[in-house]
Amino acid sequence: MNRTGQTPRIRYDEGCLAAHALNVVGDRWALLVVRELMLAPKRFQAIRHGLPGVTAAVLTQRLAQLIDAGVVTHDGGLYGLTDSGRGLMPVLQAMCRWAALHPGHDPRRFISPAALVISMTAMMLPNDAQATAGMEMGHEAFTLCLANGVLHPQAGAGASDFTLSGNGNSLARAVYGPVPLARLAQDGVIGLAGDAQAAQDFVDLFRLR
Structure with a gap:
């Protein structure tokens, strides 16, 4: 422990660029904090809600480190990402x-709304479809625009062909699971409003393998 009672950070004493990147965002929870801010700025408690395993003290420390590193901004109670922070999107997708x-992934564990949406930008099959999807997950909503084989997520509700509602885990089941959306909606697992066939065609574009 140092004089402030915090465990000193371990830094890699190398000239390797990968090691330098880990010195900036390699501490535990750091990249997941970035994940939670990737799609929209958030307040402290909203970030913590998306990271149920983190303590307030650790989250405070990580946010301070990321601000010092030029990855996160803090203005008026809201935390957001700098251009450098947003540049980590391809890293999260990769x-x-x-x-x-790799085996061992357990989708029954907590999945935050941001985690689900970011995974969808990474796990989409090649396609030439066009669609606008709405996703509502508690206090978070997203509009996902699919065009030219790229999925563009935006925070907030907007005009869409259909809207899926639930939480991160139930909508992950809808997007990646084998059960048709109509059955999941009938069973009350998710909500489905709008063009049901367009919604099914949309989720059929995503695979975990």
Whole structure:
């Protein structure tokens, strides 16, 4: 422990760029904090809600470190990402694709809304479809615009072809699972409003493997 009672950070004493990146965002929870802020700025408690295993003290420390590193901003009670922080989106997407190749993933564990949406940008099959999907997950809503084979998520509700509602886990089941949306909606697992066939065609574009 140091004089402030905090465990000193371990830094890699190397000239390797990967080691330098880990010195900036490699501490536990750091990249997951970035994940929670990737789609929209949030207040402290909203960030913590998306990271149920983190303590307030650790989250405070990580946010301070990320602000000092120029990855996170803090203005008027809201935490957001700098251009540098937003530049980590491809890193998160690559980690999703890499993790899907390794056994042991348990989708029954907590999945935050941001985690689900970011995974969808990474795990979409090649396609030429066009669609606008709405997703409502408690206090968070997203509009996902699919065009030219790229999924563009935006925070907030907007005009959409259909809307899926639930929590991160139930909608992950809808997006990646084998059960048709109509059955999940009938069983009360998710909510489905709008064009049901367009919604089914949309979720059929995503695979975990």
